[in-house]
Amino acid sequence: MIGLTWLVPVLPLIAYVVLLATGKRMSEMAITAISVLAVLIGLIISIGVVAAVGQHGPYAPVVYNWLAFGQTTLTMGYQVTNLNAMMLLVVTLVSTLVFLFSKSYMHGDERFSRFYQYLNLFVFSMLGLVITSNLLELYIFWELVGVCSYLLVGFWYFKPEAAVAAKKAFIVTRIGDVGLFIGIILLYLGTGSFDFTVVFSHLHHFASAQASLGALGHDAITRLMNVQTWVTLTALLVFVGAVGKSAQFPLHVWLPDAMEGPTPVSALIHAATMVAAGVYLVARMFPLFEASSTASETVAIIGGVTAIFAASIGLTQRDIKRVIAYSTVSQLGYMMLAMGVGAYVSGMFHLMTHAFFKALLFLAAGSVIHALDTQDLFEMGGLRKYMPITHATFLAGALALSGIPPFAGFWSKDDILTATFDSGHYVLYAFGLIAAFFTAVYIFRVYFLTFSGTYKGSKHPHEGGWVMTLPLLVLGLLATFAGFINTPFAPILSRFLQPNGPVGIDPPANWGLMAVSAVVGLLGIGLAYSLYGGGKRADAWAKRMGFLYALSYNKWYIDELYALIIVLPVVTLAEGLQFFDRWIVDGLVRLIGEVGYTGGVSLKYSADGQIQTYGLVTAFGLAALALVALRIGGVL
Amino acid sequence: MALQPFLALGAVLFGIGLYGALTKRNLIIVLISIEMMLNAANINLVAFAHFLPKPNIEGQVYALFNIAIAAAEVAVGLAILLSFFRARNTSDVRDMNAMKW
Amino acid sequence: MLFGLPITGATITYFVLALIIIVSGVFMLTLTNVMHMAVSLVGVFLGVAGIFILLGADFVGLVQVMVYAGAITILMVFALMLTHRGLNGHLQGEVGPFRGTLTFLSVAIIVGTLLYAIRSTPWPGSTTALQPFHQSTVNLIANAIFHQYTVAFELVSAVLTVALVGAAVIARKEE
Numbered sequence: 001m002i003g004l005t006w007l008v009p010v011l012p013l014i015a016y017v018v019l020l021a022t023g024k025r026m027s028e029m030a031i032t033a034i035s036v037l038a039v040l041i042g043l044i045i046s047i048g049v050v051a052a053v054g055q056h057g058p059y060a061p062v063v064y065n066w067l068a069f070g071q072t073t074l075t076m077g078y079q080v081t082n083l084n085a086m087m088l089l090v091v092t093l094v095s096t097l098v099f100l101f102s103k104s105y106m107h108g109d110e111r112f113s114r115f116y117q118y119l120n121l122f123v124f125s126m127l128g129l130v131i132t133s134n135l136l137e138l139y140i141f142w143e144l145v146g147v148c149s150y151l152l153v154g155f156w157y158f159k160p161e162a163a164v165a166a167k168k169a170f171i172v173t174r175i176g177d178v179g180l181f182i183g184i185i186l187l188y189l190g191t192g193s194f195d196f197t198v199v200f201s202h203l204h205h206f207a208s209a210q211a212s213l214g215a216l217g218h219d220a221i222t223r224l225m226n227v228q229t230w231v232t233l234t235a236l237l238v239f240v241g242a243v244g245k246s247a248q249f250p251l252h253v254w255l256p257d258a259m260e261g262p263t264p265v266s267a268l269i270h271a272a273t274m275v276a277a278g279v280y281l282v283a284r285m286f287p288l289f290e291a292s293s294t295a296s297e298t299v300a301i302i303g304g305v306t307a308i309f310a311a312s313i314g315l316t317q318r319d320i321k322r323v324i325a326y327s328t329v330s331q332l333g334y335m336m337l338a339m340g341v342g343a344y345v346s347g348m349f350h351l352m353t354h355a356f357f358k359a360l361l362f363l364a365a366g367s368v369i370h371a372l373d374t375q376d377l378f379e380m381g382g383l384r385k386y387m388p389i390t391h392a393t394f395l396a397g398a399l400a401l402s403g404i405p406p407f408a409g410f411w412s413k414d415d416i417l418t419a420t421f422d423s424g425h426y427v428l429y430a431f432g433l434i435a436a437f438f439t440a441v442y443i444f445r446v447y448f449l450t451f452s453g454t455y456k457g458s459k460h461p462h463e464g465g466w467v468m469t470l471p472l473l474v475l476g477l478l479a480t481f482a483g484f485i486n487t488p489f490a491p492i493l494s495r496f497l498q499p500n501g502p503v504g505i506d507p508p509a510n511w512g513l514m515a516v517s518a519v520v521g522l523l524g525i526g527l528a529y530s531l532y533g534g535g536k537r538a539d540a541w542a543k544r545m546g547f548l549y550a551l552s553y554n555k556w557y558i559d560e561l562y563a564l565i566i567v568l569p570v571v572t573l574a575e576g577l578q579f580f581d582r583w584i585v586d587g588l589v590r591l592i593g594e595v596g597y598t599g600g601v602s603l604k605y606s607a608d609g610q611i612q613t614y615g616l617v618t619a620f621g622l623a624a625l626a627l628v629a630l631r632i633g634g635v636l
Numbered sequence: 637m638a639l640q641p642f643l644a645l646g647a648v649l650f651g652i653g654l655y656g657a658l659t660k661r662n663l664i665i666v667l668i669s670i671e672m673m674l675n676a677a678n679i680n681l682v683a684f685a686h687f688l689p690k691p692n693i694e695g696q697v698y699a700l701f702n703i704a705i706a707a708a709e710v711a712v713g714l715a716i717l718l719s720f721f722r723a724r725n726t727s728d729v730r731d732m733n734a735m736k737w
Numbered sequence: 738m739l740f741g742l743p744i745t746g747a748t749i750t751y752f753v754l755a756l757i758i759i760v761s762g763v764f765m766l767t768l769t770n771v772m773h774m775a776v777s778l779v780g781v782f783l784g785v786a787g788i789f790i791l792l793g794a795d796f797v798g799l800v801q802v803m804v805y806a807g808a809i810t811i812l813m814v815f816a817l818m819l820t821h822r823g824l825n826g827h828l829q830g831e832v833g834p835f836r837g838t839l840t841f842l843s844v845a846i847i848v849g850t851l852l853y854a855i856r857s858t859p860w861p862g863s864t865t866a867l868q869p870f871h872q873s874t875v876n877l878i879a880n881a882i883f884h885q886y887t888v889a890f891e892l893v894s895a896v897l898t899v900a901l902v903g904a905a906v907i908a909r910k911e912e
Contacts, residue, residue: 609736612666612729612832615658616840623846630850637747642788643855645755649781651848652762658840659832660766664817668778671809672762675785678801686792689861691870693877696794697886700878703797703804704893708900710809714816715904722910727820 002052002059004045005080008088009127011038012095016120019113028112032103032467035116039099039123043092046085053085054496061133061197075195079133082497083348087130087280090352093478094272094359095123097471101363102264104468105370115155115262122148126273130280134194135184138281142180142245145274146173152269153261165257172254176244180281183237187288190230200287206231228292235288235295238281239302246278246332249306253559255329259321263366266321271328271362272355279335279351286344300340300420304428306333309556311438315445316553319375320365323446327401328358330435334416337428343419345494349486350412352493356482357400357409360475361443364394367468368450371461377446382455386462389469391451393476398447400479402440403521405514411483414517418510433520440524448532642683650676663720663727667713674706750791758784775814782806796874 015038019031026034053059063077099119106115125144132138147170154166188194191202206227225233242248247255258270269275282289282299289296307330314326331354338347367390368383369375384391400409413436420429455461463469486493488510551557630636649672656669678699685695721727761780768774782805789798832840870877882890 607736609733610730611732612658616836616843619654619658619843619847620839623843623850626846626850630853635853637745637751637791639860640855641751641755642792644852645758645788647848647851647855648759649762649785650851651844652759652766654847655840655844656766658844659837661832664813664820665774668765668774668813671805672765672781675781675801675805678797679785679788682789682792682794682797685794687860693870693874693881696797696874697878697881699789699794699797700800700882701886701889701893703800704897707804707809708897710812711900711904712907714812715906715908717816718819718908721820 002049002056002080005049005088005131006062006078008042008045008049008092009124009131011042012120012127013124014038016117016124019117019120022113024113026113028103028107031113031116032099035120036096036099038120039092039095042123042127043089043096046088046092049080050085050089053080053082058082061195063133063195072192074136075134076137077133078131079196080131083280083283084130086348086352086493086497088127090355091123091126091130091273094268094355094475095119097474098264098268098272098359098363100467101267101366101471102262104464105264105366106262111155115152118148118151118155119265119268122152122269122274126277129277133196135187135196135199136194138284139177139181139184142241142277142281143177145269145277146170146177146245149173149258149269149274152265153258155261155265159260161257162260165254165260169254169258172251173244176241176251176278179237179239179244180241183234183241186230186234186237190234196284203231203287203291206291231288232292232294235285235292236298238285238288239295239299242278242281242336243302244278245281246275246336247329248278248302248333248336249309250558252306252310252329253562256317256322256325256555259319259325263321263362263369266325267359267362267366270325271358275328275332276335276351276355279332279339279347282336282339283344283348283351286339289339290342296340296342298340300337300425300428303333303336303338303340304420304425304431306330307337308431308435308438309333311435311442312552313555314442315438316549317442318377320368320377320380320446320450321362321375323377323442324358324361324365327361327439327443328354330439331358331401333435334413334432337420337432338416341420341423341425341428343416343423345486345491345497346412346415346419348497349493350409350416353400353408353412353479353482356475357397357407357479360393360397360472360479361401363468363472363475364390364397367464367472368394368461370464370468372459377449379456380450381453382451383461384451386455386460389463389472393472393479394447394451396476396479398443400483401443402525403436403517404440404525405518406480406483408479408481408483410518410521411487414514415486417517418513421510421513433516436517437520437524440521441528444525444528445532448528452533639683639687642679642687646676646679646683649673649679661728661730663717663729663732664714666729667710667717671706671710674702678702747791750787754784754787754791758788771814771817775810775817778810778813779806782810793870794874796878 012035015034018034019026058081059079061077061079063075065073066076067074099116102115102119106112109115122145125141125148129138129141129145132141150166150170153169154162156162157166184194187199191199193199193202244251255270255275259266261270289299310326310329310333314323314330317323317326331350335347335350335354338344338350367387368380371383371387371390372380374380396407400407403410403413405411417429417432417436420432484490554560627636653669653671653673653676656672657666660666660669681695681699681702683695685692685699688695717727720732724731758781761777761784764777765774765781768777782801786798786801786806789795789801
């Protein structure tokens with residue numbers, strides 16, 4: 001199975017090419033079959049890979065030379081490690097279910113094939129990003145997933161909001177990508193290689209002071225900074241990339257807007273996989289972050305702040321997808337927090353469980369939207385009767401998200417909180433706990449507004465057929481039970497991801513902290529029930545909160561702030577430059593053109609078609625030249 | 637006799653031909669003027685053939701070729717004149733201005 | 738001495754011929770009657786033929802008489818008559834005075850420069866013999882044309898043929 005790993009990303013690429021070639025000629029059934037088959041085979045291979053890695057440990061990278069210049073050879077290749085084996089499994093599993101779900105959700109769309117093309121291209125890029133063996137290749141795939149995200153967010157480009165959101169998503173993540181790129185270049189300058197293995201071995205040597213920077217004669221870097229500065233700077237820059245992709249504060253603004261895309265896209269890209277790429281990147285580059293405490297602290301603080309900040313916004317949003325989107329931002333903050341406090345396994349564990357229950361929540365929301373054609377929470381209600389499967393699975397996802405034992409989210413979130421507490425970050429622990437409380441409140445607010453009370457709409461809602469309910473059920477089961485692979489009693493995932501870690505001395509379960517987490521979650525649900533249970537609207541309560549409500553509802557005015565301090569100056573400058581360009585530069589160019597044109601227009605009348613005139617002018621010119629020649633020759 | 641008088645004669649004949657070609661309004665006279673210019677060139681060729689340090693027959697051969705080509709030119713020129721005259725009923729060069737702006 | 742040249746038979750012949758050529762040329766440009774123009778044209782061509790013979794190029798002179806003074810002049814006169822039936826044998830005039838003066842000045846400067854150049858150039862020493870070729874020029878020319886310049890000669894024949902056919906096609910009345 002290991003030998004087939006390369007097929008996992010290549011299969012969706014093949015599916016992409018096939019769909020691209022056949023276009024609209026294929027039936028929706030055939031398109032879905034091809035796409036699902038491609039990722040399903042990938043899923044089966046991934047399971048084999050995970051099993052092989054579990055027994056054997058990480059494999060050596062398989063690389064091919066790509067470009068040789070000077071002393072450097074750029075390579076392309078892939079590498080199977082415990083970390084990316086797990087990611088392969090998560091990505092292919094969620095992709096398979098989302099592909100299936102999309103068949104029904106996108107049914108009848110004119111660009112059905114195009115949608116699956118983009119999805120396949122995305123899955124290819126994401127899987128490539130996961131198994132790549134060097135940073136340059138990672139960056140290429142990193143941008144590819146960004147492009148796919150852009151294409152899919154703007155899939156319904158004829159909606160102006162979607163077009164704007166796509167641009168916003170692309171530009172904001174690009175800001176982070178620039179940081180990542182500079183970080184990669186710095187890493188290359190310091191270590192002389194893009195390969196993860198080489199970079200990490202250099203980092204190891206730096207730590208033990210056995211080597212100096214500028215391994216391959218790039219001594220420009222050694223003159224600029226010492227090793228510690230270099231490590232910190234590089235780690236921070238790489239983290240900037242992760243902040244952009246994982247929608248962390250302050251680059252989180254694109255993700256909620258990205259909900260303009262089709263809901264399966266939100267589930268796959270903007271919940272389960274692509275936005276997790278930032279967390280994955282930090283995990284993949286973990287030795288770098290371990291080497292710099294400043295960088296780790298930054299990661300932890302950004303993660304903790306994002307977790308509570310996004311959760312507080314989620315409390316008041318009216319669009320069902322936006323609530324879940326802010327929830328995603330908040331949960332990604334948890335993962336970053338885990339990475340920052342050194343709880344690598346907890347972060348990845350949460351990434352995995354989150355992929356399941358968040359994809360589930362999105363798909364369930366998609367099912368609701370599909371049935372109702374609205375995304376406004378206040379227009380829903382009472383759907384428990386009409387959509388029992390959606391209701392049950394959404395409930396499982398909501399419980400998992402809220403961290404109620406024994407659902408998956410409880411184990412992973414509690415893992416993170418415990419690790420934060422144990423590492424001595426008490427403020428961040430408090431942030432995490434409050435965010436957990438908010439999380440329970442907002443997700444059950446959505447739950448009560450959607451499923452309890454009485455139905456307010458006129459359309460008759462119904463379930464969307466087996467292709468919609470099957471993925472929901474599978475994800476529901478995963479959201480319920482996936483947590484058991486890494487309980488304090490049986491840390492399977494921990495052993496898998498850190499096979500060389502301390503054996504047999506698993507940290508004792510911290511019953512106190514676990515109880516606190518569970519109670520906070522239950523309290524949140526209770527509050528949500530008292531406010532929204534049975535279809536209440538809680539307007540009075542919102543009014544009483546006044547300023548705080550407005551702050552949360554308007555997303556802390558972050559977009560407005562950016563519009564004021566970044567967009568406005570840039571646009572003003574651009575308009576000034578445009579004025580300069582249009583009137584000064586273009587004016588000069590046009591002036592020159594006009595002179596030439598006017599000269600040509602007036603001089604053309606000298607071409608009167610009279611051969612004798614031409615002859616006379618020639619003779620006159622010759623005579624003038626003769627005079628000049630005589631003058632120069634001193635005759636005249 | 638020396639070379640220079642013949643070259644001078646050629647130059648003067650060339651000048652007369654050039655003036656005629658540039659000032660006359662009748663196409664036939666223009667053609668005749670051009671023939672005179674060609675004749676001036678021929679005088680030069682033959683004079684050089686005679687007066688070079690080592691007299692050389694090639695100048696005369698070139699003059700013969702020149703005469704042949706001039707004859708061809710006159711034939712074509714007059715044919716064009718006839719065709720033009722038939723179409724426009726004039727042989728004034730000022731009317732041959734289809735190529736103007 | 739005549740203009741710095743020793744007075745010999747050749748010199749006198751040269752001056753007579755040069756006078757004929759230049760006067761005929763000027764007449765050619767100033768006269769307006771068709772027949773007068775034709776006569777001056779013949780004068781120019783015959784004068785040039787005389788110059789050729791004076792330079793020992795008797796064959797070229799003969800060809801000049803036949804082709805120019807004979808064929809081309811007759812052709813021109815025919816063309817003049819064909820195109821000026823209604824002009825009573827007179828041709829329309831010249832350009833305006835400004836243009837005429839400008840042309841005259843330009844031509845004068847060019848010719849003057851040429852004459853100056855001819856005068857001031859140290860020409861290589863040259864033979865003074867009236868007949869520098871020790872063989873008949875016809876023999877020499879025939880040798881040159883049919884040995885050295887065969888290809889050029891054939892090309893000229895082709896050009897003449899093409900010109901003939903082309904002239905016929907162009908001048909033909911369209912149906």
